Amino acid sequence: MRKRGILFVVTGPSGVGKGTVLTEVRKQKDVYFSISATTRQPRAGEQEGIHYFFLTRQQFEQKVAENGFLEHAEFSGNCYGTPAEPVDTRLEAGEDVLLEIEVQGAMQVHQARPEAVRIFLAPPSYEELEKRLTGRGTETEEAVRRRLETAKRELKLAPEFDYIVVNRTVEQAVSDVLAIMQAESCRAERALLDAR
Amino acid sequence: MRKRGILFVVTGPSGVGKGTVLTEVRKQKDVYFSISATTRQPRAGEQEGIHYFFLTRQQFEQKVAENGFLEHAEFSGNCYGTPAEPVDTRLEAGEDVLLEIEVQGAMQVHQARPEAVRIFLAPPSYEELEKRLTGRGTETEEAVRRRLETAKRELKLAPEFDYIVVNRTVEQAVSDVLAIMQAESCRAERALLDAR
Numbered sequence: 173m174r175k176r177g178i179l180f181v182v183t184g185p186s187g188v189g190k191g192t193v194l195t196e197v198r199k200q201k202d203v204y205f206s207i208s209a210t211t212r213q214p215r216a217g218e219q220e221g222i223h224y225f226f227l228t229r230q231q232f233e234q235k236v237a238e239n240g241f242l243e244h245a246e247f248s249g250n251c252y253g254t255p256a257e258p259v260d261t262r263l264e265a266g267e268d269v270l271l272e273i274e275v276q277g278a279m280q281v282h283q284a285r286p287e288a289v290r291i292f293l294a295p296p297s298y299e300e301l302e303k304r305l306t307g308r309g310t311e312t313e314e315a316v317r318r319r320l321e322t323a324k325r326e327l328k329l330a331p332e333f334d335y336i337v338v339n340r341t342v343e344q345a346v347s348d349v350l351a352i353m354q355a356e357s358c359r360a361e362r363a364l365l366d367a368r
Numbered sequence: 369m370r371k372r373g374i375l376f377v378v379t380g381p382s383g384v385g386k387g388t389v390l391t392e393v394r395k396q397k398d399v400y401f402s403i404s405a406t407t408r409q410p411r412a413g414e415q416e417g418i419h420y421f422f423l424t425r426q427q428f429e430q431k432v433a434e435n436g437f438l439e440h441a442e443f444s445g446n447c448y449g450t451p452a453e454p455v456d457t458r459l460e461a462g463e464d465v466l467l468e469i470e471v472q473g474a475m476q477v478h479q480a481r482p483e484a485v486r487i488f489l490a491p492p493s494y495e496e497l498e499k500r501l502t503g504r505g506t507e508t509e510e511a512v513r514r515r516l517e518t519a520k521r522e523l524k525l526a527p528e529f530d531y532i533v534v535n536r537t538v539e540q541a542v543s544d545v546l547a548i549m550q551a552e553s554c555r556a557e558r559a560l561l562d563a564r
Contacts, residue, residue: 335551337554348551351547354544354547355547358544360531
């Protein structure tokens with residue numbers, strides 16, 4: 173029988189660099205990257221089933237009612253969620269799955285799938301995150317302030333995760349995430365052993 | 369304050385390749401490798417404090433009485449043990465420590481230091497271990513048979529360890545052990561986080 177895949181959840185505050193780190197991880201490791209569902213309109217260039225599964229609000233609510241999401245939330249009037257079915261299909265086929273979600277969603281996944289391996293990507297310091305978010309220059313002072321308030325709350329949740337990877341450099345963070353994925357596949361409760 | 373080092377215990381049945389794998393790990397990672405104490409006579413070329421700490425039986429028993437070993441056992445009339453003090457000194461200084469010990473000793477270390485990360489090095493199969501042990505050609509059939517009996521018992525203990533690394537190739541096993549060491553340093557309960 174084939175081993176079941178491992179579900180890896182990577183989260184962290186806005187601006188910490190989740191996207192950059194995971195793009196690099198996916199180049200180096202063959203893993204199914206979960207695609208979110210959303211009720212927001214596709215932006216230019218976004219494709220169904222590649223960037224998002226685009227759903228109407230009615231379809232989304234139907235799926236919520238059927239318990240079809242590992243986690244879901246509403247942001248600025250749009251719903252986002254992680255459909256359970258594609259994830260579970262891959263896991264059952266023995267494939268590892270990677271989720272990139274925000275912190276509250278990661279907490280929800282822990283409820284839905286307690287066996288998930290949860291990685292918190294943290295900035296080297298709060299000041300560093302502040303610098304990164306301010307440096308973007310694409311948002312109002314008020315929006316940055318709100319993000320930082322949220323980040324402060326989220327950083328306090330880090331100890332509840334299995335791993336904390338500090339994003340000092342992208343190379344180091346990528347190497348840490350890859351090491352965690354490799355090490356978890358050696359966990360005794362998962363390893364198959366021909367111990368007759 | 370400096371982080372405390374991590375204690376890694378690597379074990380596995382006789383013939384599985386612990387020595388070969390760990391020699392390579394130590395070339396690639398800076399880690400303090402624990403030196404055992406023994407009451408047996410030094411063999412040609414063996415140096416005090418490099419290969420072993422050589423003790424008289426009286427000295428050894430004194431140390432046992434003082435709870436000075438993380439584990440100890442007797443084999444063919446000689447005592448062997450892992451002195452606690454050099455290990456604890458390194459851990460307190462923030463250095464990681466690697467112990468290579470036999471399976472019963474590893475179980476004892478778990479009692480003495482429950483926070484130790486315990487890795488079981490396993491053969492790809494029982495048949496493969498049989499082949500390796502027989503192939504040595506340095507022992508009587510009876511000695512090999514006894515080693516295999518012990519190995520069979522020990523393999524059953526593998527699920528009690530934190531990790532099981534299957535020694536299919538030395539390269540893969542070394543890479544797995546290094547990944548485990550790196551991942552463990554990211555464990556949330558150990559990571560320091562500046563989460564103000």
